[in-house]
Amino acid sequence: MSGMTAEWTIDRLGQRGDGIAGEVFIPRTLPGEVVTGVQIGDRIPEPKIIMPSPDRVAAPCPHFKRCGGCALQHASDVFVAQWKQDRVRDVMARAGIEAEVSRIETSSPATRRRAALSGRKTRKGAQLGFHVRAGEEIVAIPECRILHPDILAALPALEQVTRLAAPRGAEVTLHVTQSPVGLDLAVEGARALDRNLMVLLAPFATAFARITWNGEPALQSAAPWQPIGPARVVPPPGAFLQATPEGEAALVTEVLRSLHGATRVVDLFAGCGTFSFPAAQIAPVHAVEGDRGLMEALGQGAARASGLKAITAEVRDLFRNPMLPEDLARFDSAIIDPPRAGAEAQVAELARSGVARIAFVSCNPTTFARDAAVLIAAGWHMGAITVVDQFRWSPHIELVTHFTRT
Numbered sequence: 001m002s003g004m005t006a007e008w009t010i011d012r013l014g015q016r017g018d019g020i021a022g023e024v025f026i027p028r029t030l031p032g033e034v035v036t037g038v039q040i041g042d043r044i045p046e047p048k049i050i051m052p053s054p055d056r057v058a059a060p061c062p063h064f065k066r067c068g069g070c071a072l073q074h075a076s077d078v079f080v081a082q083w084k085q086d087r088v089r090d091v092m093a094r095a096g097i098e099a100e101v102s103r104i105e106t107s108s109p110a111t112r113r114r115a116a117l118s119g120r121k122t123r124k125g126a127q128l129g130f131h132v133r134a135g136e137e138i139v140a141i142p143e144c145r146i147l148h149p150d151i152l153a154a155l156p157a158l159e160q161v162t163r164l165a166a167p168r169g170a171e172v173t174l175h176v177t178q179s180p181v182g183l184d185l186a187v188e189g190a191r192a193l194d195r196n197l198m199v200l201l202a203p204f205a206t207a208f209a210r211i212t213w214n215g216e217p218a219l220q221s222a223a224p225w226q227p228i229g230p231a232r233v234v235p236p237p238g239a240f241l242q243a244t245p246e247g248e249a250a251l252v253t254e255v256l257r258s259l260h261g262a263t264r265v266v267d268l269f270a271g272c273g274t275f276s277f278p279a280a281q282i283a284p285v286h287a288v289e290g291d292r293g294l295m296e297a298l299g300q301g302a303a304r305a306s307g308l309k310a311i312t313a314e315v316r317d318l319f320r321n322p323m324l325p326e327d328l329a330r331f332d333s334a335i336i337d338p339p340r341a342g343a344e345a346q347v348a349e350l351a352r353s354g355v356a357r358i359a360f361v362s363c364n365p366t367t368f369a370r371d372a373a374v375l376i377a378a379g380w381h382m383g384a385i386t387v388v389d390q391f392r393w394s395p396h397i398e399l400v401t402h403f404t405r406t
């Protein structure tokens with residue numbers, strides 16, 4: 001069929017949010033829609049909609065057609081919310097688990113507090129933004145509907161930094177994180193930082209609280225702290241943080257609900273303490289994490305915080321060296337929030353530990369389903385799942401639930 005125009009009816013959406021008709025992927029379409037277009041390989045990159053779905057809406061962002069940042073702006077909020085919850089049910093069912101998905105918490109537009117932007121120097125200035133869908137070209141995003149207004153307001157300054165940073169013919173990545181005292185900028189792939197460049201960066205102290213250049217400190221006018229529970233934590237440059245404050249609050253609420261009755265908590269894959277600090281309002285917390293910089297940030301935040309139970313920190317690779325049942329014996333409750341790969345090794349140990357309750361946060365339903373199946377097979381009961389949509393208009397899905405012993 002390649003190269004021919006034909007008519008297609010969309011059956012379903014795939015995990016990246018593309019419509020699928022038979023074996024063909026058709027972006028920016030919805031189930032039930034009839035489309036035509038030229039097939040290139042297994043895709044119809046520029047479909048024409050012949051019969052639209054009642055769930056189709058006008059995309060709120062003027063960049064949607066080209067920008068690869070959002071895949072689902074052509075769908076109503078109701079459709080996206082339902083699709084994400086159904087996807088979690090389907091993935092769980094494929095792992096043999098009948099899951100109760102109770103609700104979805106969707107973050108508001110313009111609340112994403114961190115972004116990785118791509119930049120390239122041009123003859124006249126700089127290109128800065130997100131990549132086009134499945135391509136190298138960069139789309140400028142001055143009217144982006146997901147990013148926090150502080151980040152959008154800094155786009156002109158970020159373009160100037162791109163001009164200073166980008167090596168000839170190469171791209172730089174600008175990790176920008178919003179904080180109450182200004183933006184934290186970590187530039188990667190930049191040309192080497194020298195004295196001349198330091199001088200040129202100095203005026204950016206008004207636009208950015210901190211600039212880090214290929215991992216080296218370049219400028220700091222204020223420590224870019226984040227409010228985490230009752231603590232103030234200064235994460236390392238470019239560090240993981242939950243993407244929106246609303247999403248973080250929804251996750252924390254569910255985690256704390258799961259910890260009801262906890263007296264000693266272990267927080268596995270703790271990051272810089274998103275759950276450790278709120279949990280330490282209830283019980284002492286031992287935070288375990290593989291990244292030393294994150295653990296140091298958590299330790300410094302804990303040392304400055306008041307009114308919390310004790311927080312201890314341990315740097316540990318939980319894939320290669322998971323906490324064993326004997327290590328876990330001093331805790332009655334666990335929080336676990338692994339990266340996308342899930343926590344196969346650690347969950348196997350939790351399953352046979354004496355811990356009474358587990359709050360489980362996941363950013364990948366597929367690895368979560370695999371890990372949940374291990375706990376359920378070992379006699380644990382899974383509670384209702386809350387889907388947390390911090391990546392509004394993208395197909396990305398996060399969830400939180402809890403496990404108790406049956």
Ligand SMILES: C[S@@+](CC[C@H](N)C(=O)[O-])C[C@H]1O[C@@H](n2cnc3c(N)ncnc32)[C@H](O)[C@@H]1O
Nearest residue numbers: 269270271274289290291317318319337338339
């Ligand atoms: C999804 S993030 C969650 C962080 C934290 N719970 C939060 O909400 O901010 C996953 C964390 O796992 C950590 N991590 C990744 N691989 C790891 C490993 N093998 N051992 C321990 N921690 C790891 C990452 O550094 C990251 O902080």
